[in-house]
Amino acid sequence: MNDDKSNGRKEDYYELVSHFKTEGQGELWIARHSKTNKEVIVKKLLLGSSQQQQENITRFNREVRTQSRLLHAGIMPILAYNFDDSPPWYAMPKAEHSLADLIKEEGKLSSETTAEIILAVLDAIEYAHNEGIVHRDLKPANILLLPEGSYFGGQWVVADFGLCLDRQSQSTTITKTQTGLGSIAYMAPEQFKDAHRVGATADVYALGQIMYHCLSGEHPFPTRDIMRVPSSFRYLVHKATENDRERRFLSIAELKAELAPIATGEAKYENARKQCETLIGEINAGGGASVGLKLYATILQNASDQQLLLEVLPLFNLTVFESLQQASRDAVERLVSLYDSVTEGAFPFSFVDRIADFFLAAFSTTDSLAAKRQCIEKLLQIGYSHNRFYVRDELMSLFSGLDGETVAIAVDALNRNLDGVAYLRESGGRLVSLPAAIRRVIESA
Structure with missing residues (x-):
């Protein structure tokens, strides 16, 4: 295979x-x-059907x-190429393994x-972004x-820029079929x-996602279940993978600045x-969503x-x-689940009331129906297990204001926790103020 790269070595071949x-x-x-007898990897293009051929080329x-043109130690170098051969090809150093291979072998990484x-x-992609290149296909x-002992030996490198977006190019389209x-x-x-209209935040x-897969x-x-990730990385993974790109790290530099202290073992707080x-x-003094995100x-x-x-x-x-x-659409739902898991068992009455206040406030705020049901179930469980009248009265007040789908959620939660329903019957005359479906469950328990 003759080398057609413009480097004055056309006599070389692979x-x-x-x-x-x-x-x-x-x-x-x-x-x-x-000449060197070194092993490399040659990638030959599969031309495909006539319809796909030009697109693939x-x-x-x-x-x-x-x-x-991306000359960086963290980007896979091209050693030689020939576009005139059929099929065209290029040569690159032979890798020891991919990150995907490592995850498969280790299960998860430290x-x-x-x-x-x-x-x-991050160093490599930050360099690429500074050169106007968005990778668009980062994966393990x-x-x-x-x-x-090889080219850039011992270095992790990013490869396969076939789907990259060159923001300095006049052409913004690879294909009309692959949206x-x-x-x-x-x-x-x-x-x-x-x-064709993505930026640095797509690579972020x-x-x-890659961090989540590794960890x-x-x-x-x-x-994803963010709780599967070590606590020091949860904020990074969560913020990097926000569905709304405006809520992610807006640049690779921002992400790197947050990761570096974790990598060196420095405490963030x-x-x-x-x-x-x-x-x-x-x-409480008027701070907005940005402060809420820091707290989360x-x-x-x-x-x-x-x-x-x-x-x-x-x-x-x-x-x-x-x-x-x-700050984050699923923050309340995740915190409800987290607090539910750490408040199992018996507590002093005063603390039970504080637990109840947490779940009452969460119920009023969250849009998640699953989280609302979890709040009701928790209130039933802690109220019944501690025989706490404050919790019972607050729960009855909550039920009185429900309608539509929240009534159905409450009925489902009651049917899942029938031991706690009898405790609610002690409310006596307050039952008449409840939605009919909730009242029927309590009266029949």
């Missing part, structure tokens, strides 16, 4: 040794350089030309390993480790709508409880500290919950 694998529009071969040429890899990728399979472009599990929501989203060992699609109390005070981040980063949760979450009132809801 001998194909064995087929490695086929992926996407490329066929990968292990090859050997005629355009993508292939873009991949080669982009990677050839915080230290994840931070090291992601920081290397496209992040490769080059072996020691989304990219790998579904790591694609930002806006990329599904129009891949993909890197958040949890679980594929991030179709759903010296006293998380004091930080939470300060933020709650700011919210601090809670998520310290979610494994049950004592902190027991001390801080009872301080939440309607104003705090409204700020959290504005």
